[in-house]
Amino acid sequence: MLSKGKFAQLTRAHFCPKDFGDVQWVQLPVHSPGGHPNLEQAMKKTDNPLDLFDFTCERLQATVADRLPDGVDPAAFCAETAYCICLAVTAQGESWETAFHKYVDTEVLERAGRDAESERRELDLLRIELAQARGPVLDVGAGWGRVAALYAQAELPVYYVETSVLGTRLMQRTGLKRIVAAQGEALPFLSGVFHTILIGWVLHHDAGDGNASRLLREAARVTAPGGLLLSVEPLDERFDRTKWTTLITQAGFSVCRIGAFYEYPRAKGSISSHALLVGTYLG
Numbered sequence: 001m002l003s004k005g006k007f008a009q010l011t012r013a014h015f016c017p018k019d020f021g022d023v024q025w026v027q028l029p030v031h032s033p034g035g036h037p038n039l040e041q042a043m044k045k046t047d048n049p050l051d052l053f054d055f056t057c058e059r060l061q062a063t064v065a066d067r068l069p070d071g072v073d074p075a076a077f078c079a080e081t082a083y084c085i086c087l088a089v090t091a092q093g094e095s096w097e098t099a100f101h102k103y104v105d106t107e108v109l110e111r112a113g114r115d116a117e118s119e120r121r122e123l124d125l126l127r128i129e130l131a132q133a134r135g136p137v138l139d140v141g142a143g144w145g146r147v148a149a150l151y152a153q154a155e156l157p158v159y160y161v162e163t164s165v166l167g168t169r170l171m172q173r174t175g176l177k178r179i180v181a182a183q184g185e186a187l188p189f190l191s192g193v194f195h196t197i198l199i200g201w202v203l204h205h206d207a208g209d210g211n212a213s214r215l216l217r218e219a220a221r222v223t224a225p226g227g228l229l230l231s232v233e234p235l236d237e238r239f240d241r242t243k244w245t246t247l248i249t250q251a252g253f254s255v256c257r258i259g260a261f262y263e264y265p266r267a268k269g270s271i272s273s274h275a276l277l278v279g280t281y282l283g
């Protein structure tokens, strides 16, 4: 199977031949935005996700960037918020204007400070876990490659699985390698080839239709016995600790520990917490 060691790389032989035809190795031409479309054009340009993303970043820069609290990196804030807005447009069919106003509401500045602090704590924890982890790593629902710098620091080879075209193109544009456009529920890898799995901010989107469960079972299938699972999710009354741990254990992972790294009060007195779960695949 894999050569031993942290730097082990997967080769094409580690992909399931039967699924290989469906895998889109992302080697699409990188779109270089020339000029800037006006709002009307951008709203219609959902077929060109990078255009829409760049336009949305620009609008955010112009609207909120100079009002962000200390400690919030404007470029990171705009990129993360633009990604969420664009996914709402391209994946959920919202109009650009509706999505933009939903994210850029009166509470945006308060949320920005909170999210930045939460992310700092999250990345500090992940950095520690990844420093002891073994590769290759599979990042399922990798988004725009937010965690990429940590993998590089830990010198871990990583495969980025992402279902949205925007995410895969953004990762490609930033120069990341081994980007696989696929659904987490149907991973194009042979069984037991990954030693570390990271699933960040994906499972809580579960609409109750079994998606999260299928994704975790697939993640378990491609994990080597004894492999490490790192799962990060925001918990509240809709997606709580019990639901999370039940999904994880039913997929075949054991839960070693859960640490809440950020908590804040929500409406009606409830608390939302952002937490990291560290698990092991029992095999």
Ligand SMILES: C[S@@+](CC[C@H](N)C(=O)[O-])C[C@H]1O[C@@H](n2cnc3c(N)ncnc32)[C@H](O)[C@@H]1O
Pocket (backbone or CB within 6 Å): 140, 141, 142, 143, 144, 145, 146, 147, 161, 162, 163, 164, 167, 182, 183, 184, 185, 199, 200, 201, 202, 205, 211, 215
């Ligand atoms: C909130 S973003 C988090 C991105 C990244 N994990 C991070 O922590 O920054 C969730 C991502 O998961 C992706 N996603 C959701 N369901 C997925 C699935 N079934 N398979 C693969 N990716 C999925 C979305 O397209 C989106 O990019």
